[in-house]
Amino acid sequence: MKLLGIISFILIGAVAVSISLNGCGGKAGAEGTVIAEFEWNGKHHITLEEMLQEISELPTYKQPQYQEAEGGYEEYMNLMAESRLILCLAKDRELDEDPGVLKKVQDYYHELLVDKITNIEVDQKLKLTEEDYQLYYEENKGDYVVQEQVRLTCITLTNEERAKETFQRIKDGEDIAALAVELAANGELVGPGSNNEIPGDTDFFDNTVYSRRAKLFSDMAFELEVGQMNEEIVHIELDGENYYLMFRKEEVQPERQQTLDESSVRRNVERHVENQKREELMTDWLIRLHEQAKVQTFSDRIPDAPEETEEEGGSEPSDDDDTPAEVEEENDSSDDGDTPTEPETEP
Structure with missing residues (x-):
């Protein structure tokens, strides 16, 4: 191939x-x-x-x-x-x-012509200034805010008895980070904290990372003070699996307004401004073309689309399709998983 x-x-x-x-x-x-x-x-x-x-x-x-x-x-x-x-x-x-081949050649030829004249009339006339970037940034500052983030040392287990035993050891004075290393070596850590390089470390995350089904864990993580642990094991059930979490809050990064000087913000602003200006140039050019050619349209001559009958519209949802809409939304969202780095079945 x-x-x-x-x-x-x-x-x-x-x-x-x-x-x-x-x-x-x-x-x-x-x-x-x-x-x-x-x-x-x-x-x-x-x-x-x-x-x-x-x-x-x-x-x-x-x-x-x-x-x-x-x-x-x-x-x-x-x-x-x-x-x-x-x-x-x-x-x-x-x-x-072959008529099919010739049609494709003709289509491609027309596409090349359209691309060329668009480049001349739009792309080559696209002039962007620092003022354009600054204006867009100021008007859309809210899009460039890093939400408050926290970092935890977290132990997530699937065995309830093992979780109770571990939690008791922490209450008796053992360090949660050391226990995370021990459990990771045994292959017992899952979900938040199952960090291969630094066992127990969740890295920084904001309060939108975890789905609604794991919101209890996320909300509690943000409510704790730095250095504080949850007082009871947090139990979460996801897709028929049980997860038992215990965690200590290590760091907080406050909400922060990003500046235009940051490279990621700069690239994003430049891309949006370029697309916006190109669309404006394209619209103005097409309006002039319409006026030059005295274009008229007759929408009333276009017949309405035939209404779909029940049979044409497809079958009714089956009784088996009982997934709630909110769960489908969660499954469709790549940014709303149960874990940012761990398997989807874990919290």
């Missing part, structure tokens, strides 16, 4: 040559150093200059594969020969006259 993709890519270049020569590309008589030739309704040559030109027109990341790798030029030479042969065979079978 990979080889076929490369040949298809090279065929694009061969098609361009064939359009100009009305053949399979590289007909005899081409100037340059011949590096390959074949017979197909006449002799065809591939020159060194053609090959180097084609390689230079490849995507930048692909060029070293042939320019620098040992045997790269020879590999590309063979690919060129194979692509030309395939093109010759297709033309022999008159696929170049």
Whole structure:
């Protein structure tokens, strides 16, 4: 499949040559150093200059594969020969006259023309200033606020008796971080705190990371004072699994307004401003085109879409489809999982 993709890519270049020569590309008589030739309704040559030109027109990341790798030029030479042969065979079978192929060529040609004139009338006229960025940032400051975040040392277990035993050891004076290391070594940690590098460390998270089903844990984490532990084991049931959590609050990062100088904010603002300005230029240009061409539309002549009957509209939901809407929303949201880094079935 990979080889076929490369040949298809090279065929694009061969098609361009064939359009100009009305053949399979590289007909005899081409100037340059011949590096390959074949017979197909006449002799065809591939020159060194053609090959180097084609390689230079490849995507930048692909060029070293042939320019620098040992045997790269020879590999590309063979690919060129194979692509030309395939093109010759297709033309022999008159696929170049196939209505479907010609329609796609015409569509692509029109697409290129539209892209080119849009680039001239919109993209090349797009001028962005620091004032544009600053104005957008000020108007949308609320989008660039980092919510308050906390970091915990947390032990999450699935065995209730083991959880009670561990919690009692903490109450008796053992350190939760040391116990997290011990439990991690036994492969017992799951969910929040199952950090392979630093067992028990949840890293920083805000109060929107965990779903509603794990909100008890999240809310309690934010209510605790730094250094304080939950007084009782927190029990959460998710998808039929039971999780038992105990945790100590280690750090708090207060809510913070991000500035335009921060690289992530800067990139986001620049992208939004560019899209916004491009849309404005595009709209203005299309309005002028409409006025220039005196465009008229007659919406009343377009028949209404036929109403769907009950049969056409699809079957009624089955009795088995009893998933509550709010659960479906949770499942659809990539940012609203039960854990940011652990399996979805864990809190």
